[in-house]
Amino acid sequence: MKHYIKKSFALLLVSIIIMMSIIAQPFSIQAAESLDLNAESAILVDGGTGKVLYAKNPDVALPPASMTKMMTEYLVLEAINTGEISWDTTTQISDYPFSISANPSFSGVGLTQNKEYTVRELYEAMAIFSDNATTIALAELIAGSEGEFVKLMNQKAEEMNLPEYKFVNTTGLDNESLGDNRPEGTDPTGSNLLSAKSAALLAYHLVNDFPEALEISSQTEVEFEGYTIENLNWMLPHEATFLQQFHYEGMDGLKTGNTELAGYTFTGTAERDGKRLISVVMKTASKEERFQETKKLMDYGFNNFEKQELFPAGHQVEDESVIDVAKGKEDTVDVSLKEAISIPIKPEDAEAYRIKYSIDEEKLNADGKLTAPIEKGEKIGTAELIFEGENNYGYIFSDKNQTVDLVTNDVVEKSNWFMLTLGAIGDFFANLFTTSVDWIKGLFS
Template identity: 60%
Template sequence: MTQRIKTSIALVMALLMGLFAVSISPGHTYASVDVGAESAILVDAETGKILFEKEADLTLPPASMTKMMTEYLVMEAIEEGQISWDTTTKISQYAFDISANPEFSGVGLKLDEEYTVRELYEAMAINSDNATTIALAELIAGSEGEFVTMMNEKAAELGLPDYEFVNASGLDNAHLGGNHPEGTEPDDVNMLSARSAALLAYHLTNDYPEALEISSQPTLEFGGQTVMNWNWMLPGMPGDSLEQFSYEGMDGLKTGYTELAQNTFTGTAERDGQRFISVVMKSESRASRFEQTRTLLDYGFENFSQKELFAAGETPEDQSTLTVAKGKEDEVAVETAEALRTIVKNGEEDQYEIEFNISDDQLDEEGNLVAPVEKGQTVGTATLIYNGEEDYGNILSDGGQSVDIITSSAVEKSNWFMLMMGAVGEFFTDIFTGAVDMVKGWF
């Protein structure tokens, strides 16, 4: 065999071994999804289950993705009756100065004009307008400084793990012309992890679905002009040059760009009732953030679907009954109150099992239910347990899918005579057992 042939065989073997190593690596994330952004995550929008992540806990500047928190607080203020979509307001000199700056996204606000909350919100959500965002913050909280306090308090309430909000718009404080919010520093920057951005998007889309009706609009008529959505992946975007980015089912959510943050995007799309949320942060170009989002969403739609894994009424064989004290029956059957379903990767249905957890407060000291027991009485929770190798967790703190465990039938309390006879029987049994033990001790 010639040296050249030996070298060629060695190279082929090395290549095959490399490919094989990639395919069997326990954390196949980078092999199955190639995302160039510095940080990224893909999440099921119904359960919060993480399907992919890359450096998702890095805290980075989110740029205008910050506005998702402003959107949430505006929606909340409307829900609570503090403002309405028809509430009107004028803008401050600070907001006007930001609007007049050609370096920032803007619809061209006027100082002496009244704007409705809907007009301001749509400009913020569709065109990523910074000045309208500031105007909404000032309307709700009185000042942007007070609104920033609300943003951070809401982030803690929603359970965001990594965040620091310093203004409502997502601009760097250094860009605000000396108008940085009270309580923040002139050089402060909003910070957020991809995990936190995904969780914020999860709450916004689930708590206020109307946000998607607005973010899905490709264009907006404002002040006699047509302004475009920065989300090029929306179907129906004007211009032939953007057709290449169109993505079926895309309806949100928020782009972002600053020099420090580079290009960021929180995207979400729904097909046939299945919705995913993706986040890419610090992508090298506007186009690349959409290409990487497409890669993430394609991975989700092509490889995962919602499945019912266990029907209502199912129980593990060794936990199908509970013993009952002081009842006419000694035990009662238990079952799941509802079906257990979750997002499942293709071919992994058999990687799940049910775990039963009976509530201690339902049992006596001996671990029995105490009669009377009602039919359908909740006695604990059943949780889905995943036994596969690729478990990336959940963005929700209580993210395990669980349902109630209930009793299948009722057990009446035994009458006083039977309870007394049982107690007498136990008394003599204890005496007999004690006597036997004593006699055994003699020998």
């Protein structure tokens, strides 16, 4: 009897544990969705597809502080890529960046005039230590002046389709603090502005167009002017004991920022098992908080999303797999997806996705048919991925969903003149018969 009671109690205990784990699981997912971020604005993006995984006030334009330098970095790397300059190109420091470097309130590394600095030295100080003077020196090298470089920044922002932006200088400082040294043609009291979505899109272009940016941003420290400067990104593997608590596995970039107006900002990126995430937090309260909130975002992305092939190449939507063909040896042609659609999703959301076809109207005749001849693999429209679940944040590029080409599966040759003539005669008599029947019906109505 005692043995029976003990066995029953053990089974009851196991059942309670299982039930508690089942109850706790959806709660943890819900908690992850809310995240409770201590940031005025934030976003999390898949670095491969551009799919937005989480967003909080992502379209509010705020001062980005030194996250501004991501655009400066992009333009420098673009100039290197086009051959306008190279990593070994040298330049001297003009009076303006020299004065900035000598001002402790601007976090200067301390530059020397009448000395040649390489682009690599200046870029590393900018990207790793967030130095303002070396940023201005690079801008002057490329565009002749910071004011002209600012024009390039705004032009590139437009090309990238950043939704909310304004650049008034290269560094992220407030123009008012620069006094008479503010870039010519800019607002004397102006500040740079970016939304979290714009900052994430800028970072997306930076790491995908120029992966070498991560080779530099991932360096914990670098030698400059005979001494060591340390990366302000505490989520990298620093040796200092205090900073080790912020280390995040896979983190290799990207840009911190801080001004009195902006608060503490951070654009981070990390890669694990081939999956890259990009996060942005804006207007947090402290250095520590911006990294703590970034960790929340990164954990949410890595723990809750996995890349799945939702629809394989060749997939056909039921009841929409064929399109009528005119003047062909076949009356219809099969259509399907040219490429597979694979995106990061929550596994439980897989059934909430569907495909919507959009046929190119210019490919159709007046009767809504494709006209032969038709090649195999010919693009006749697009297939759009539609999500019908909750919390659809869309993509970083625009409000549009992901699309792939919709193509034909077979060749449809044009029918010969004899068959076309017979078809035309058949159509004539069919139309004549229909007209006659309608006329006769009209007599008795």
